[in-house]
Amino acid sequence: MTNGWIDIKNTDMMLIMGGNPAENHPCGFKWAIEAKRTRNAKMIVVDPRFTRTAATSDLFLQIRAGADIAFLGGVLRYAIENNRIAKEYLVNYTNAAFIVKEGFKLPEDGLYSGFDGATQTYDRSSWNYEEGNDAGGEAPAHAAAHTAPSAAAAKSAGTTLGAAAVTPTPLPAMPPKVAYDLTLQHPRCVFQLLRQQYSRYTPEMVERITGIPKDQFLKAADLFTSVRKDGDMKKVATIMYAVGWTQHSFGTQIIRTAAILQLLLGNIGRAGGGVNALRGHSNIQGATDMGGIFDIWPGYLKVPNPTDVDLAAYLKRITPTPSKPAPWDSFNYWSNTPKFAVSYLKAMYGDAATKENDFAFDYMPKVDRNYSWTQIWDNMYRGSVKGMFAFGMNGVAIGPDSQKNIEALKKADWLVVGEIYPDETSEFWKSPGITPEEMKTINTTVYRLACAGFAEKDGSMTNSARWLQWKNVAVPPPGECRLDQDIVAQIFLKVRDLYQTQGGKFPDPILNLTWAYTNAQHPALGDLAKELNGKALADLTDPKTQVTIKRGQQLPGFAWLKDDGTTACGNWIYSGCWTEAGNQLSRRGTEDPSGQGIYQNWAWSWPANRRVLYNRASCDPSGKPYDATRKQVWWNESTQLWMGNDVPDFKPDSNPKDHMGPFIMNAEGVGRIFGPLGAFADGPFPEHYEPIESPVQNALHPNQSKNPVVKKLKTAADKYASPGDGFNIICTTYRLTEHYHYWTKNNRMNVQLVPEPFIEIPVELAAELGIKGNDKVKVTSARSYYVAKAFVTKRIKPMMIDGKKIYQIGIPIHQGYRGIQEDAGRDARTILNRLTPTVVDPNAFTPEFKGFLVKVEKA
């Protein structure tokens, strides 16, 4: 989230779309209710179903699953046409005034410039700024230069990953001096391109694509943009979303549209504003920060690819250089990448990482293609992935196309599952439909290790608002269960012994990995947290403040990291979490003097305990907060420093006159309305594309209906439906508030709340198919089938999409083949994700779980 859970109480307007916080984040949703109760904030909910979030909303719109960009594009057009934009914010804090190079083409026909049909990729060199100076009128009186906002999606607001696709061909650099036009009139300035791009998203077009009636759409657009009526900068609007946006073949671009809308309205960086991703799992943010995904190192450092022949080449490729209008200034904080990368390598390989061997750069694997989730199962299905560790992740139940995952596991050699309950992945070899004979032919060795539950482990978890919080051990692990970290440590140390005694392929990284834990077989999570924070490997002195840190001491923060090997830090964004002052993660200060829900002394949030990101943008260019009642940070003329209730997300001593951009992580220093060059795989502006399995053609450009860069997988198990072959009902999947994925089906209490899986079917469709409430229903997709009871409801209405009557159904994901009800034979033991298609978003590689085609019939 750019802001935080409690910060939502400061908002005046909420758009909740692509997420269902009342059901999936109930205790976080309290703050949305608090905003309604204490500030009369209005809540707009847009969802394919009338959910329990919609029940407390002021305006609910039912939308067709997969038409989110069309709706948001329409709201963008409405805001521009009705001048509901934060002009000063737009000019100074976004790249609206930047001028784009010749040769860039908007996708009227569905394709940006540079598309190569054969490889289904773009040559993105034309998506760049033009070099030059003030191309508009003469420079205005005060140096009201403009800074471009960072790719709001990059680190925080956007995708779960924010990693750029790994493209082997090197991209041209962004010009250091960018041409700009402060009056925003230049035909190729970003603002005009934005206006032209969304001029096609008229209310009529929005109705055709999304199925939302024109008047309803206009009511919502007017209500949401009303925060900027007549240029009023006091009010703030927030956008809250979840996997309802990410799980599409254009998921990243949906979130981009929201980010652009919030930049246009000047809501990013404001208390009660921002684009807030309601992350799913308790430590999904932490696991990603820690580099638990293939394309990043801890701290979102890009993973090296084979063209990085040495450390220098690697650092040159991934360290951005400023690209901004001449009079402006850009902190471009990613310029410190070398310090972070070298400190990480020192943390990994300690003394074995020396200046001479490029700090053991070659010990790290280099990546030159997509190794994401669906690729793992695809390659296991093809036989190249032989073994898998699955610790607390139920790959078979997650899918997509669970049957393919089961087939893949049959071909693997070994599988190690670390779980606390019997799950589908560990028992793939006896999943429903496998005969005893076939079981004999499955040669996979499966180890199921009994792990410890959450109450049996300490350690920290990072929540959706980037707060790291320490938890304590309440009960010992039952039976012979072992702590997860002990299991991984013992397996690794055993592998290391084998390499020491028997040798083997390239043992160096294994042998030289640092393992300085007080108890090697049982690494204490406190030791690991200290390693994350980072320590000095030599005496360090800060020239400005003359403060010295002794060798071996914990570093106070990432400002102290060096690229000469004198500091080690496991994850630069977590530096500051366990300093010499002790474990910051277990702080429990409950004071909140500003009343904005910042809670500076509660636990610790990354980066550097900042609670609201880009909070410099909550002030006007002269450094005065837009809304005095919700002051976050401000420029203190006397001390010549930024100060505030929150840690300023800014260079502390940068005078507003220097006009440094508030989005310090971007090379431009400002928000990216236009996502240049390699930022995004499918276009600098979001364009509406139909889901891979869609009942209708794209109303904007029928011949390019789907996202051009999305590739289908090609094994026998990858099948895709089209309306032609009888699949004409849109199906969306989601979680319930009473259940948690495939976990609480083992919990007697939650099973009592919702005892059986069900399928939400509109009353009209049920009537057509002769289905009554509680009847057993079979849903079939191109890949497989799913059986559950019918929940005939009035909360999903039929929709008119482009003249066609379309039905939508909704299915919760919680059924598996091991669980209390499953073992008692009280449900059909079919996994929902047998239905879902194996196609992913080109930037985040998230499968398209929301909005695919199915058939429905009585079972």
Place this chain on the structure above:
Amino acid sequence: MELSRRTFLKGALVGGAGFSLLGFDLTPAVAQLKELKIARATETRSTCPYCAVSCGVLIYTIGDKAKNVTPQVIHVEGDPDHPINRGTLCPKGASLEQDILNPRRLLKPQVRRPGSDHWEDIAWTQAIDEIAHWVKKTRDDSFIEKDAQGRTVNRCESMAWIGGCTDTNEFNYLVVKTMRSLGLTYLENQARV
């Protein structure tokens, strides 16, 4: 209400005295208050493992940390001091007692041998030993030091690690650290799905 002396007396007295329409009743209608079950339990502060709101929870366990007691959970409630949930919990968080104390918990390592139709128990040491051998064999069989263009890549594409989104930061760091040192490129977690 236990048969107190007074009730017994009253019953006997009235029984003997025969009819008395306006009988004077001595039964004390004492409302027996259930004593507060968490009054003396040990209170441990933790975080709910389910969603990313990170509600603070109080886990009440029996005993007062004395040596001769194995703590067992008797109740889980919201942590009123936690600034985000302020003592509230959702239906999953409120039922955490059933997650900690659950008869379906796996209690020992098991293995399914190739072609077998059942789980077999296996000792921890043997399981770890076998897994380590599998890891080494799979890595050695398929480790790629140089790619087609002869550039150093040092990666192992035949093993995958998935998981970790409800486990701690420190565990995830340990996993990334060990798996990257093995050269794994297939490294994924729920953030992806």
Place this chain on the structure above:
Amino acid sequence: MSQATLGIRRISGHAGPAPGDDVERDYQVCKLIDTTTCIGCKACEVACLEWNGYTFTDTVFDNSYQTMPETAWNYWNLIKFNEHEREDGSITLLMRKDQCMHCADPGCLTACPADGAIVQYTNGIVDFQQQNCIGCGYCVSGCPFDIPKFNPTTKKMFKCTLCVDRVSEGLEPACIKSCPTGCLHFGSKDDMKDLAETRAKQLRDNFGFEKAGVYDPAGVGGTGVIYVLHDVTNPEAYGGLPKDPRIPFLVRFWKGPAKWIGNLAMLGGILGVTLHYLRFGPKQVDAEKRENGGQP
């Protein structure tokens, strides 16, 4: 009398006044349920079951998010889900937490014949004392909200106790503490009424719910549980919340005037025959009458 007894204001089936009646000063507890901010998440149902530790039951899906059709002897509070069609044709989901209302004038206590089976504490909580309950089910007839539930095996009645064990130790009830959106609120009756009126006014003025209001039925003397409803003129839409709940007339008649008439009739009958006997004495058979000279 033990301290607990002094805290009791009314006792069911009790001859004479309750020992603690009007003896101790105490605030009236009140649970506010703001159905306009209820998200039907069932945290209250779980918190109640977890705190009171009663057993689980096998439930069946029945075309609704609702856990079960009615509260049960081991499920004291239940959210009623209703897909409600508004005037303008749009659908909304009305969710109301159903549990004992802790009436000021409880129908269950009035109807209960057993001594001490139902008590009303000085803070307004109405509580079943299972050890005194004789399982006759009169409270089922007395309750205007159909709350008391019978356990067929132990032959005892059960209902929400408003966590009297927590409240008496100064804690708030478990369901209220757990409610994620703060739709449930705990405090004195005056504070909660004030909070409810303010919220209802805000709903009328700022959120377009002209008929929003506070549900605190006078028919039962006001309740320890009050609702804020989107439309207080139509409480029935919230899963059968009675419009004007009061103790049923026949129950009041039976426990009131009929009781005294009956007692008087019986006393009168006994008195009557005794007087008759004194006045007329026994009947004489012919032979005896002749010997006694025909006196009566």
Place this chain on the structure above:
Amino acid sequence: MSVSHVISSRRTGDETEGRILRYTLSERVHHWLGAFTYCYCLITGLAFWSPYMFWLAALVGGGPTARFWHPWLGLAFTLSMFWMYKMWRRDMLTTDADRRWSRVMKYYVENEDEKLPPVGRFNYGQKLFFWLMFYGVILLLISGIGLWFVESIPWSLRWLRYLAVTVHVVAALATIGGFIIHVYMGTAMVRGGFTSIIRGEVSTVWAKTHHRLWYEQITKGTSAQK
């Protein structure tokens, strides 16, 4: 009318040394069965009826036990009532004589029986009492079942719950009224009445004065048959 009974083969009306059999053994047994069950239901009913009498329940084993047995013994009483109905149905029909009797009932109350028309086996008061009990027990049964399973009466039919309570109470009060008079008459007012239901015999004089028509019918009947 009389039922041959294993214990005693004698029929009502048999005359031995100036004693006439008024009630056979089975009639007496059923009467006392009904009496006992009614008394139990009376005591426990009164306990549930008024707080001031709740201590009665303690007498008969405590509230729950009282509540447990009350319905079952209620059923037993109903059965014995029906059985008595089967036995005395014909004798209990109101005749013209009864109507004339009722008009001058005042004398009966004031013990001037001689001014009353002759009476059959049961006088009109006894008949009224019988029918009172008979219809009373039917009402008690129906409303009792409603009370017994009150939790299974659905909320939509809740008026049935309230009606059940009221009907049960009113019917009970009626039967209690009758019961008081019945016990009073049987024990205090009519000497020999009590022994008649205990031992089954009455003196011929008793029969002549209280139930002349029954006496004549019985003695003429037997002499005629003899």
